Amino acid sequence: ERLTIFAAASLAGPLDAAAELWSEESGHQTALSYAGSSVLARQIMAGAPADVFLSANEEWMDAVEADGRLVPASRVDLWGNALVLVSRASSPLPLAELPQALSDDRLAMALTEAVPAGIYGREALTALGLWEAVAPHVAETDNVRAALDLVALGAAPFGIVYATDAAAEPRVTVAATFPEESHAPIIYPGAALTVGPAEDFLAFLQTAPAQALFAEAGFTGPPGPAP
Amino acid sequence: MSWLGPEEWQAVALSFRVAICAALLSLPFGLAAAWALARGRFPGRGLFSALVHLPLVLPPVVTGYLLLLAFGPEAPAGRLLDALGLPLAFRWTGAVLAAAVMGFPLMVRAIRLSLEAVDRRLEEAAGTLGASRARTFATVTLPLIAPGLLAGLVLAFAKALGEFGATITFVANIPGETRTIASAIHAFLQAPGGETAAIRLTLVSIALSLAALLLSEWLAARMARRVGA
Amino acid sequence: MSWLGPEEWQAVALSFRVAICAALLSLPFGLAAAWALARGRFPGRGLFSALVHLPLVLPPVVTGYLLLLAFGPEAPAGRLLDALGLPLAFRWTGAVLAAAVMGFPLMVRAIRLSLEAVDRRLEEAAGTLGASRARTFATVTLPLIAPGLLAGLVLAFAKALGEFGATITFVANIPGETRTIASAIHAFLQAPGGETAAIRLTLVSIALSLAALLLSEWLAARMARRVGA
Amino acid sequence: MTLSVALRHRLSPAFALEVAFDAPPGVTALFGRSGAGKSSILRAVAGLIRPDEGRITVDGAPVFDSAAGIDLPPHRRRFGLVFQEPRLFPHLSVARNLRYGRRALGLPAAPAREAEIVEMLGIGALLSRRPSGLSGGEAARVAIGRALLTEPRLLMLDEPFASLDAARREEILPYLERLRDHAGLPILFVSHALPEVARLAARIVVLGDGHVLRAGPAAEMLADPEAAELLGPREAGAVLTGTVGATAEDGLTEVHLPGGTLHLPGVTAGEGARIPVRIAASDVILALEPPRGLSALNMLRCRVASLHRGKGPGVMVGLTCGPDALLARVTARSAEAMGLAEGLEVTAIVKSVAIGPADLGGG
Amino acid sequence: MTLSVALRHRLSPAFALEVAFDAPPGVTALFGRSGAGKSSILRAVAGLIRPDEGRITVDGAPVFDSAAGIDLPPHRRRFGLVFQEPRLFPHLSVARNLRYGRRALGLPAAPAREAEIVEMLGIGALLSRRPSGLSGGEAARVAIGRALLTEPRLLMLDEPFASLDAARREEILPYLERLRDHAGLPILFVSHALPEVARLAARIVVLGDGHVLRAGPAAEMLADPEAAELLGPREAGAVLTGTVGATAEDGLTEVHLPGGTLHLPGVTAGEGARIPVRIAASDVILALEPPRGLSALNMLRCRVASLHRGKGPGVMVGLTCGPDALLARVTARSAEAMGLAEGLEVTAIVKSVAIGPADLGGG
């Protein structure tokens, strides 16, 4: 019997490893379908035969929950992440100096009204009083990886991405990390859509060996118990 | 290409199967649509043409959503097909449908251009020689539009290899079932550190399409030589 | 359509501009490539054909990525164009390039099909009447492939309207500069509750393409009437 | 089997067809200047044009009837048509072009018939070739063969010999004559060459500007000085019917006419057969009395029936030679010098060799 | 200006061209059976086929020379070619088809010339139409006009009259004659109709299977009993040159030949002009002594020069009438009955009306 897991694309690396581990332990096969959270959520709401949903943001999980697709009480916050400013230069940059440092250049971000990383970034910049100044310079991308690519390839000097992305890209360095309080907590919620093995898998993801895999990729632990 | 992992091989094999099926499956429909557009004189021809072009005009994700709405497991059409033993949602068959739909405007246009270039006087001649309309179509029109059919197949095949927006939206990205090369590449590009795997798959994709293209060019050259053009 | 907000209007206007420019810009190149493929006999023709088809085969994101590599501000080609006063990065001009590249295989194939259907004997006749090769091309070949050129323009225009993967990857999504309808639709779809806005823009997109299609069908019908076919 | 055509069709603001004629078994020639509407009539009969109005029937059974709403598609009419251009299928070999019709009609292969037609048309060496490299005349011949092999119940030929040399024509004409004489099917034949028309056709329909200017039996039309104007004075002539007699060692065959005996070369019909003989008006010399010491062997005693002065310096003389009508074209000066007048007895001298195979029916 | 052609070219494993001939100013007819290679030669001369080997020169200047690596593209040769098929540009009106060449060559518009050609070809009513609806003959005429209007330095016509009626031919032939006589350009003329060839051509090149079977001046070729076999016996005849004399009231013009005077209708050349007159061998009757009371006006005193028995029942009689050579075709029986032998004096009788405008040069 195969467990179908719909997961946000940004989880790919450590999740593959975790799923393999769990398969060995439980004897269950897994099939991981990666895509953007929005796509996954809509598919689930259209009746997709998924057993587990791992979202990169809470809103899409909320939407799926409101649609009555979740196994009651199975929703759990699994991981957290940090938001960082990356650049190709190796020197750190105080966030306050970002507008000047940008001058006429572009700041790469995921879509600031649609994609979680972009939404968090805008929230943080606003909280820091920098949004007005940088907004005209923002180059929005479809997903956070594309924003990272713009920086990696030198198209934009700065970008705002997750710490996990920055860790995997040798061509960029972290110039600054956004203070945790400048944005809503970055939470990756998970939930079971079917009873049985799906719930077991969610439980497994919370075990130490699984969490270690994610920590290695730069994810932080769950920010406290689920609300 | 032993440097491809088993999951990647799976994606390559699936992509190939999906692309072939999509190209062949859309051929008769493409031919019918091209015929209607090239030869038909019916009200709403303009609208029909627009409908055919729609998958080109809409962002692929939108097309994918529309397919999901129409053929999803909870949509009436989807249920019907399911009952008929042809489930689409989140199956490779759905990937075929998505790829076919996305390549449809390309196929229709290629066939239509060929159809419009057919010398109608040859069809007249076939009629006076005793060939019914169906026979004339099969023995005169069809061979004469072979270049267009071939071009349509190549375009549909290539498009199917490259298509992921509608596919991933309609049937997700499930290894072995709906994870095509393009979906895999896309997923790899979204995950940290996936570039090398993405490049590997991209090269496979290019190789596949190159093979298809060379085959089609060879076929086209043979046909042209036979016609002596 | 007062139900569109000013930002949306901007996206519509920009999309229109990008699509028109992409279609027209790629026309001469498409013609040259189609000519080489239809008439040329040079080594590497198969590879060239594969290269032309590449944007169809590759996931759009990959194409966008490759464009970024080739024409990014740090790439030599990008620098050169920048120095020549044609900056592409994060500019609507870059969106035009991305759309043109994505539509290129479609345009080339349409023109090529028409070229292959041209009766070469008419070109011979033009030569014996004193027309140089260039003149023959301009006065005989070009008018005869008009259906293919028109089809190529329509396909490129439609594709440009629907294209966002390569565009957003290459030039991002900057309101007023590179946020086309397709990018906007895609963005709306990424957030819960964005559907109505997405549907509005989708309808505009359909209307635009319908207008372009009807125009092209009308032009094609006029041409056909003039030739009396 | 008889074809009846009556139709009205506007092709353009400037040109309309309005014709009615019958075509009984045998050859009916459509004759007329370029643009007169000959090809358009064939297209309408074949079902490729749908006339605005009219009726096209075969033995009374309509294949088209605008009033009754009948319009059989071309393939159900079973009318063969050799178009003015070859229209060969470029994707099929010559052999498959030839067999196309039989296969479409579900007729069994006819190797003997096919071999005969291929032989007659001289296209044996072309069978495996594609049409694209064929010469103009080669393509025309394949097109003729393709139509003949379908065994149609009506055959239409649109200037089939236009691009063929005289020798090739001589090889195809006897075949058409046999077809005409034995198959009992109506043949519509468009040609600008009156010798061919005269040789093949039993009836002539002269067309002008979409209308029938004149129609009637070929013999009458060709011998009618007035119709001769339409056909072109140089082409006018009479068609007489004679009985084949003995053939001498030197190859000349006697053909007996009521007014006398002709000695003709190249007659292939058997003794006793009745064959048409065309004598062009310009090939006839008139003499007041039978001359001697002349190389011309054929002399007929005739009586002047009519004299028509045309626009030029020529006079068309209608003659009756027994029951047959003959035409002679002489200069006005000769007519005067000889005192030609109605009722005068004259000798019509015809060179044997002026009557070549093209003017000889049967075969 | 003289065209010299010498080339070798393999078109297919089964067919190769290997020809050499000269075409001086005036008309050179290419004559030969279907598939003989006529059109292929025109294509090579026009630059549409690149021969494997050879030289094509105009007054010694090569337009093609395989040894020297010269191969002018078609448009730089300035050779006009009327193809066997019309090949009109479908996207241009008839008028713009006609003007295409002048515009391509940058020649100034020539309204008078254009009007003259349009009038001659009878295509005035078609000018604003597209080629697609034209009849076969209409399209052929437009194609002729299109080539004529480019004022080429060499003109090639590939069966230009194949789909035209006799009357239309009579309207175009005089134009070609004027062109031939006044423009001083070589004209290569492909035709299956020997009367046309005889009327227009100064030289005849007979082709067979890609080779030149025989070539020479038209008068010699047509009067040479041996060449007559190649041209087809029914088409053989002599071309004599006569001096135009007075035209009588009845429209007959005297044409003086050394052997006598002919009275011919339809002569349009002025008094004193020297014109060629073609007399077909089958139109000549021989008499031992001048007969009387005959409608034929033209009698020439001649001497029998040669007798050739062909395969059939005919004998080709070569005659010398003064310095002119004449051919007569009679039956063997007549030849025997008359005791025809070399040196015998005979009277050659020719009907005036047998010599139509098609056989009359000048104009």
Ligand SMILES: Nc1ncnc2c1ncn2[C@@H]1O[C@H](COP(=O)(O)OP(=O)(O)OP(=O)(O)O)[C@@H](O)[C@H]1O
């Ligand atoms: N591309 C080709 N491939 C093979 N054979 C060819 C090709 N072109 C011409 N031929 C052959 O060469 C021969 C000469 O052709 P061409 O067209 O010159 O003949 P033609 O004398 O003009 O005949 P026609 O009077 O029928 O027009 C023909 O037998 C033809 O089949």
Ligand SMILES: Nc1ncnc2c1ncn2[C@@H]1O[C@H](COP(=O)(O)OP(=O)(O)OP(=O)(O)O)[C@@H](O)[C@H]1O
């Ligand atoms: N589709 C059309 N539109 C306008 N005129 C047409 C059309 N088809 C034919 N005609 C005209 O109708 C007339 C008759 O054409 P048709 O082809 O029947 O002539 P035809 O007698 O066969 O002449 P030809 O001997 O030159 O082949 C011509 O003047 C032609 O221009």
Ligand code: MOO
């Ligand atoms: O996987 Mo996401 O929701 O595009 O960051």
Ligand SMILES: [Mg+2]
């Ligand atoms: Mg016609």
Ligand SMILES: [Mg+2]
């Ligand atoms: Mg030819």
